[in-house]
Amino acid sequence: MAKSWCDLRSKNICKNLPNGRFLHILIIFLLLISNSTYSQNTSPTPDQTSRILYKKYEFILECPMYRCDVEGNKLDPERLTAQIGSKFLLIEVKKDTCIIRFLINSKKAKKKRLDFSDDDIEYYKYFRITKAQLDYKAIPSNTQKLAFTLGSVITPLKLRFSPFDFSKDFTIGSTFGVKYTKSDFAPVSFSGLLGIGVSSITLDSFSTAGKTKSKQETLAFTPSLGFMLEFGNAQIGVFTGIDMLSSTNPLFDHYIYKNKPWISLGFGYSIFTGNGGKR
Amino acid sequence: MSILHIIPILLTLGSQPNCDGFGMCILERESETTLTECMKYENCIQAEMDFVEKELVLIVSQSKIKDKAFIKYFTKENFELDKDYTLPSEIARELNCAENTTIPKGKYPINEENGKIVVRFKI
Numbered sequence: 066m067a068k069s070w071c072d073l074r075s076k077n078i079c080k081n082l083p084n085g086r087f088l089h090i091l092i093i094f095l096l097l098i099s100n101s102t103y104s105q106n107t108s109p110t111p112d113q114t115s116r117i118l119y120k121k122y123e124f125i126l127e128c129p130m131y132r133c134d135v136e137g138n139k140l141d142p143e144r145l146t147a148q149i150g151s152k153f154l155l156i157e158v159k160k161d162t163c164i165i166r167f168l169i170n171s172k173k174a175k176k177k178r179l180d181f182s183d184d185d186i187e188y189y190k191y192f193r194i195t196k197a198q199l200d201y202k203a204i205p206s207n208t209q210k211l212a213f214t215l216g217s218v219i220t221p222l223k224l225r226f227s228p229f230d231f232s233k234d235f236t237i238g239s240t241f242g243v244k245y246t247k248s249d250f251a252p253v254s255f256s257g258l259l260g261i262g263v264s265s266i267t268l269d270s271f272s273t274a275g276k277t278k279s280k281q282e283t284l285a286f287t288p289s290l291g292f293m294l295e296f297g298n299a300q301i302g303v304f305t306g307i308d309m310l311s312s313t314n315p316l317f318d319h320y321i322y323k324n325k326p327w328i329s330l331g332f333g334y335s336i337f338t339g340n341g342g343k344r
Numbered sequence: 345m346s347i348l349h350i351i352p353i354l355l356t357l358g359s360q361p362n363c364d365g366f367g368m369c370i371l372e373r374e375s376e377t378t379l380t381e382c383m384k385y386e387n388c389i390q391a392e393m394d395f396v397e398k399e400l401v402l403i404v405s406q407s408k409i410k411d412k413a414f415i416k417y418f419t420k421e422n423f424e425l426d427k428d429y430t431l432p433s434e435i436a437r438e439l440n441c442a443e444n445t446t447i448p449k450g451k452y453p454i455n456e457e458n459g460k461i462v463v464r465f466k467i
Contacts, residue, residue, distance in 0.1 A: 148415060
């Protein structure tokens with residue numbers, strides 16, 4: 066039943082719409098809004114791509130290289146071999162030659178000040194490799210482990226308790242939160258998410274403790290909290306939330322799951338992830 | 345804030361007894377004689393060390409370390425110790441830490457602090 070939502074908004078929009086039809090239009094509208102919003106952020110310009118995405122690399126194979134200065138002039142004819150798993154910054158590309166320097170985790174000493182005796186601070190070693198080796202033996206590296214994430218989730222099935230029930234009262238909405246990626250190689254990540262959405266709620270004799278005999282559908286506002294495991298772009302997660310009926314709904318006080326959390330499995334597909342350096 | 349009192353050392357990297365693999369093999373105080381000897385070997389580095397608040401701190405300058413040693417031991421996320429390493433008595437005394445202080449085998453994060461490579465070993 067869409068009456069409660071119509072009461073909150075302009076009655077001119079809702080008055081001619083059958084209840085179920087209003088629900089469908091609202092859901093399609095939400096989907097269109099969320100998809101168009103994310104798509105604005107998914108296509109960085111070529112300039113942004115080169116600056117943000119491909120600055121840090123990691124060797125996935127042993128790579129021959131030569132010591133050089135910051136301009137790429139060879140300092141030593143001895144061939145060296147880079148270790149698998151070592152990370153580096155691409156300093157410059159000159160024709161077929163790439164100038165790199167290895168990346169060491171930067172840490173500012175808080176408690177213990179290092180009393181340096183010499184003045185060679187900020188000295189780095191530079192090395193040169195070929196462009197072909199960069200392409201074949203290194204991959205862009207994401208050293209950022211925590212990232213903001215945004216997406217949409219549909220929870221098609223809900224488990225309710227006291228009394229136990231399961232229903233097809235699905236929720237659709239947007240989620241945001243923090244995503245943790247353990248390894249640059251494994252396409253697995255873990256997210257803690259907050260969500261807001263709209264739920265379709267079935268009010269019948271059971272869910273209203275006999276206050277209504279007919280079966281009717283209505284909408285509810287649903288804040289939720291979830292944890293999600295992500296494999297590539299596919300996601301699976303566990304969510305909990307509360308379906309909040311409009312207080313103008315005549316069955317508001319009789320809804321037996323009022324302020325009671327549900328649990329659901331969520332399935333989703335990430336459209337946009339804001340970590341900038343993701344491969 | 346405590347200021348560290350760093351001593352110059354020479355460290356031959358690798359595991360005892362043959363100084364191959366990863367870890368610490370020979371640790372000695374830097375002097376003119378020991379430095380000349382150390383420079384003959386690819387895996388011997390000039391570094392600095394201190395011991396404070398139950399942490400042994402190894403400080404390495406990129407300018408002083410040989411390229412091969414730098415690439416093999418300091419370009420990954422962690423400094424690896426294949427075997428436990430017990431500090432020589434002379435070094436332990438200079439650092440004001442207990443006799444037979446031992447660094448347990450394991451992986452220790454390599455960080456860059458003020459342009460230097462720093463590895464902190466919790467004892």
